[in-house]
Amino acid sequence: MPPTSKQIRYTPLAADFKAEEFPFYWLARLHGVYTLEMERALKTVGADIPTFRILMILKQHGVLSISEITLHAVSKLPTITKTVYRLRDDGLVATSYAAHDGRVVEVSLTDAGLALIERMQLATNDIFQRAFAGLTDNQIERLNATLREMLGNLGGL
Template sequence: MAGIDPQHFIPEGKDFHYDEFPFYWLVRLHALYTLELERVLKRLKTGIPQRRVLIVLRQHGIVSVSTLAMHVVIKPSTLTRILQRMREAGLIEMRTNAEDARVTDVVITPDGEALAVQIEQATHRIFVRGYQGLTAEELEQLMETLKHMFANLSEH
């Protein structure tokens, strides 16, 4: 594949084959990943959006709603409803930012931290299975490729 022209992967003309289209495989992988996560998270009575929120909060501590929306890839209006339910469940706290009253900050609670640990343990096997047979170098290259493609599409 090293000598294949990148134009080969653009869906045009009679030479195009969908099963050689990188986005076809990204979509299929994402769908399968989502199904597996939903199956496991359902047992914990939670879902993918809550998992994403908890992961970001564990890594970054206090995060504004707008920054959280960017990292969890959820529209701010949708995220606000998710956060309200998570606050009612005692998983997060929401507070006005001390420096800018227009900003709402979100922080994980001990109950949220406990759920995050359960989620991590419950989903561990999904990632181990997904990475099976790949070397660290292959995973690093995959990450770089995906970041590069993301940057390409993010440019205006």
């Protein structure tokens, strides 16, 4: 489906393009500030963003293969593999070979990983409270739906 004239205005090719009207400008700024805030908060409990991301994915989904974690984390397999083995060495996750395929490494949370999740959640709660201040449930649901649709448009679903 060809873009409408309104959509063309929001692309960098438009003659009247303004960065402040480009959604990816705001997404990039938001991501940058979010990353800085998260790094600062997680450091207080001895964690980092990759640890937070992987442990939270496992908390929600349970036992996953490294490949499945990679899909949820939207990251590269070597990066996730290296991080998972660091987390295993730190006692935060356990790894085992899948019963259905001995080549597949499955990852699960340990009690230490669950305990760190609780500390990370407490350390980062203020960030989420501030980020969503003044937004209604309906606004957040619409934002999620829009972002999900855009991700699908880019083949990320």
